[in-house]
Each structure stands twice: as C-alpha cells, then as structure tokens.
Amino acid sequence: MKVLVLGGGVVGVTSAYCLARAGHGVTLIDRQAGPGEETSFANGGQISAGLAEPWANPEVPRQLLQWLGQKNPPFRFRLRAGTDFYGWALRFLGQCAARPAAQNLERALRIALYSRQQLRGIREATGITYALQETGILKIYRETRAFDRARKRMAAMNALGSNLRALDGDATLALEPSLASVAGKLAGSLYSPEDESGDAHEFTVKLAAEASRLGTVFKFHQTVEALVPARGRIERVITDREEFTADAVVLSLGCHGGPLLRPLGLRLPIYPAKGFSVTLPVRNAAAAPSRSITDEDQKLVFSRFGDRLRAAGWAVFTGYDSQIEPARCASLATEMEALFPGAADQSQAVPWAGLRPLTPDTLPILGPTPFSNLFLNTGHGTYGWTMAAGSGQILADLITGQRPCIKQDDFGLDRF
Numbered sequence: 001m002k003v004l005v006l007g008g009g010v011v012g013v014t015s016a017y018c019l020a021r022a023g024h025g026v027t028l029i030d031r032q033a034g035p036g037e038e039t040s041f042a043n044g045g046q047i048s049a050g051l052a053e054p055w056a057n058p059e060v061p062r063q064l065l066q067w068l069g070q071k072n073p074p075f076r077f078r079l080r081a082g083t084d085f086y087g088w089a090l091r092f093l094g095q096c097a098a099r100p101a102a103q104n105l106e107r108a109l110r111i112a113l114y115s116r117q118q119l120r121g122i123r124e125a126t127g128i129t130y131a132l133q134e135t136g137i138l139k140i141y142r143e144t145r146a147f148d149r150a151r152k153r154m155a156a157m158n159a160l161g162s163n164l165r166a167l168d169g170d171a172t173l174a175l176e177p178s179l180a181s182v183a184g185k186l187a188g189s190l191y192s193p194e195d196e197s198g199d200a201h202e203f204t205v206k207l208a209a210e211a212s213r214l215g216t217v218f219k220f221h222q223t224v225e226a227l228v229p230a231r232g233r234i235e236r237v238i239t240d241r242e243e244f245t246a247d248a249v250v251l252s253l254g255c256h257g258g259p260l261l262r263p264l265g266l267r268l269p270i271y272p273a274k275g276f277s278v279t280l281p282v283r284n285a286a287a288a289p290s291r292s293i294t295d296e297d298q299k300l301v302f303s304r305f306g307d308r309l310r311a312a313g314w315a316v317f318t319g320y321d322s323q324i325e326p327a328r329c330a331s332l333a334t335e336m337e338a339l340f341p342g343a344a345d346q347s348q349a350v351p352w353a354g355l356r357p358l359t360p361d362t363l364p365i366l367g368p369t370p371f372s373n374l375f376l377n378t379g380h381g382t383y384g385w386t387m388a389a390g391s392g393q394i395l396a397d398l399i400t401g402q403r404p405c406i407k408q409d410d411f412g413l414d415r416f
C-alpha cells in the first residue's frame with residue numbers, strides 16, 4: 001500500500017518505520033529540516049511505561065488550588081487563555097473524576113507497557129543506540145501524604161502490570177546516592193526497575209534512517225496545507241510545494257493537526273501544554289544520577305544522556321507559542337543544581353521549550369476516522385516517547401488489516 005505519514009516527530013517516524021517494516025511504500029512529510037525537530041527534540045527522555053499515570057487524575061483539582069498562590073507553579077495558564085483553552089480545560093477536569101481516571105489509568109498502562117516491549121523489539125531489530133539507560137525510573141516524594149497516596153495507587157498499577165516498588169527515604173538513597181542533597185527530607189519513592197530513558201531526538205533521527213533503508217521517502221521543508229476529501233476518503237494531500245495521493249494517510253502532526261481536520265468536519269480536542277528543558281554537560285559524574293528521576297513535588301524529570309544531564313518539565317497553557325522562556329529555563333537549571341549540587345556545568349545550559357499535544361483524558365488519539373483512508377496517531381501529550389513504539393505498531397497493524405496485539409478501539413477520536 002502507498003501510505004503518506006504527515007509529521008516527522010517521534011510518533012510519525014515510528015509510524016513510518018512500522019509501516020515500512022510491514023512492507024508498505026511510505027512517504028513522510030514534515031515542515032522542518034529533519035526528523036524530531038519540534039516537541040520530540042529535547043524532552044525528558046523517559047520511557048516511563050510502568051509509571052504512566054495520566055495527567056488527568058483525582059489529585060489534580062487539589063494540586064491546582066495548592067499551586068494558585070505559588071510564584072513559580074508547575075502548572076500555569078493565562079486568565080485570557082481563550083475559549084479553546086477553557087473548553088478543553090473543562091473536559092480535562094471532567095476526566096479527573098475517580099471513575100474516568102481509573103479507566104484512563106488502565107488504558108495508559110495498556111498502551112505504555114506494550115510500547116516499551118515494542119521499543120525493545122525495535123532496538124533488537126535495528127541495533128540503534130540513543131544514550132539508553134536501562135536502570136529504571138525513580139519517582140521521589142518529599143510529602144508523606146503524597147507518598148502514601150502514591151503507594152495506594154501503586155497496588156492498582158501493579159495489578160495492571162506495572163511492577164513498581166515502594167522505597168522509604170533510606171532505601172531511596174541507597175539505590176540512588178546522588179540524591180544526598182535531600183537526605184532526611186524524602187518521604188520515599190516509587191521505583192520502576194523495568195523503565196528506561198534515552199535521547200528521543202537521537203532515537204527519532206536514527207529510526208528515520210532505518211525507515212529510509214526500508215524504502216521510506218522523506219520530504220522535509222514541506223508544510224501540509226490541506227487534505228482534500230472526495231467520496232468519503234482523502235483524495236489528495238496538498239503541501240506548499242507538491243500534491244500527493246495515497247491509499248492511506250496518517251496524521252501525526254503533534255499539536256498542529258486541528259486546523260487541517262476542521263474543514264473536514266473533524267475536531268481534534270488537542271491543546272498545547274508547553275514545557276521546558278535545559279541540558280547541561282556533566283561536570284562530576286559521581287554527583288549525577290545514574291537513573292532517570294522524577295521529582296513529583298516539582299513536577300520535573302532529570303535524565304542522564306551519557307555526559308549530559310537534562311532537567312525537563314512544567315506546563316504552561318498559553319496557546320501555540322513555543323518560544324523558549326529564559327527565566328523558566330534558568331529556574332530549571334537552578335532546581336537541578338539544588339538536587340544534584342556540582343553535577344553539571346551551570347555555565348553551559350542549553351534551554352529548550354516544546355508543546356505537548358494534550359487531549360482532555362491525556363491519552364493519544366489512535367485509529368481510523370470517518371474518512372476511509374485517514375488514520376490518526378496523535379495527541380500523546382506527556383507520553384509521546386513512551387507510547388510511540390506501541391502506537392506505531394498498532395497503526396501499522398490497522399492499516400495492514402491485521403489485528404493489533406492489544407485492545408485499541410477505545411483510543412479513537414469517537415471517544416470525545
């Protein structure tokens with residue numbers, strides 16, 4: 001089959017690879033100069049499958065109230081954010097109720113755990129390297145009550161396949177001595193030994209090369225401008241340079257698919273949750289973490305990519321502006337220095353910002369549409385790198401006409 005993949009982030013490239021591996025003739029279009037140049041560029045690097053709790057959960061309303069008075073809250077929105085945001089936010093809050101949150105947790109773990117397994121398969125098949133750390137992910141808590149609530153959720157998550165362990169403060173430090181700066185202040189941690197981290201951009205670039213070896217054609221520097229429908233299918237895809245036809249079209253444009261689908265009568269409920277990172281050279285390896293850490297109180301992740309250390313996180317709901325905000329990135333570097341003193345060279349911080357494509361239930365939109373040859377693989381929000389390999393495989397199965405290995409029909413656009 002001739003398949004057109006729109007978008008060359010980690011989700012689009014993984015889709016293209018899985019489709020090419022299944023024997024399809026794939027063309028991928030992206031407006032940037034190469035793969036993974038937008039949200040997939042400098043993210044937290046975590047494959048946090050065992051810890052993949054949706055952002056929409058019953059703790060959020062309480063946390064939002066707690067953050068209201070803070071100077072630098074992990075979540076922030078503008079009062080004049082616009083009706084798009086408020087509509088999205090109301091649906092998001094609806095998903096924080098206990099019942100939808102429990103259903104969403106099951107769905108998140110189902111696809112994330114499957115994805116981690118598929119990612120290992122891709123590594124074995126291709127041999128690609130991307131600063132992989134297979135030392136698990138440690139999620140640390142300073143507040144006792146927050147840790148107690150996390151331990152309760154751990155039981156439910158383990159019943160769904162997570163394999164998490166709860167560690168007290170001392171056991172946390174024994175496992176990760178680089179956390180010495182918070183000795184005596186930690187309530188505990190959840191450890192997910194099978195989770196991983198790595199450089200998502202390096203992965204995306206190298207997997208694109210593998211897809212190219214399998215025959216995928218990459219069209220960079222081309223902006224998709226319209227999808228032209230006819231007789232219930234997408235007849236043509238128009239870019240600023242060319243026109244394309246295909247047996248199947250996959251939309252993986254991160255935050256930017258909405259305007260292309262609206263003329264077709266489809267509404268993508270995706271809103272950008274801007275996040276930030278800083279990447280610094282490691283100065284003292286012994287002071288740097290030897291596994292990826294999530295600091296639950298600060299809503300930050302720290303990942304080590306060989307001789308680089310990155311801090312990433314926070315969420316700002318201010319529309320589609322992806323400008324780097326130097327003050328926020330400087331605060332990230334300060335948080336890194338506070339947690340891992342002397343670990344990284346603070347004078348060489350490289351700042352970055354990206355837009356997470358977030359749906360109200362904070363899960364991806366994956367599957368067919370009312371247009372017979374149009375498929376969606378988008379809206380992965382906080383877990384795009386974690387869920388990319390599983391989503392890509394499911395998408396390839398659906399297009400090939402094979403039954404996916406896991407249940408996937410509850411990830412469609414029709415759930416909204």
Ligand SMILES: Cc1cc2nc3c(=O)[nH]c(=O)nc-3n(C[C@H](O)[C@H](O)[C@H](O)COP(=O)(O)OP(=O)(O)OC[C@H]3O[C@@H](n4cnc5c(N)ncnc54)[C@H](O)[C@@H]3O)c2cc1C
Pocket residue numbers: 006007008009010011012029030031032035036037038039040041042043044045046047048222223224225252253254255256257273274275276277301312313314353354355356357378379380381382383384385386387
């Ligand atoms: C601070 C931060 C930390 C994060 N940490 C993690 C983490 O630790 N683990 C994790 O799993 N996830 C993490 N994420 C989320 C993850 O990075 C995203 O979910 C993922 O990158 C989304 O990938 P994507 O391919 O859907 O989107 P993108 O990477 O944005 O790709 C979309 C592509 O579409 C192209 N495009 C858009 N419009 C057009 C058009 N009209 N024509 C042509 N091309 C177009 C863009 O150029 C882009 O390449 C983090 C995100 C942020 C911001």
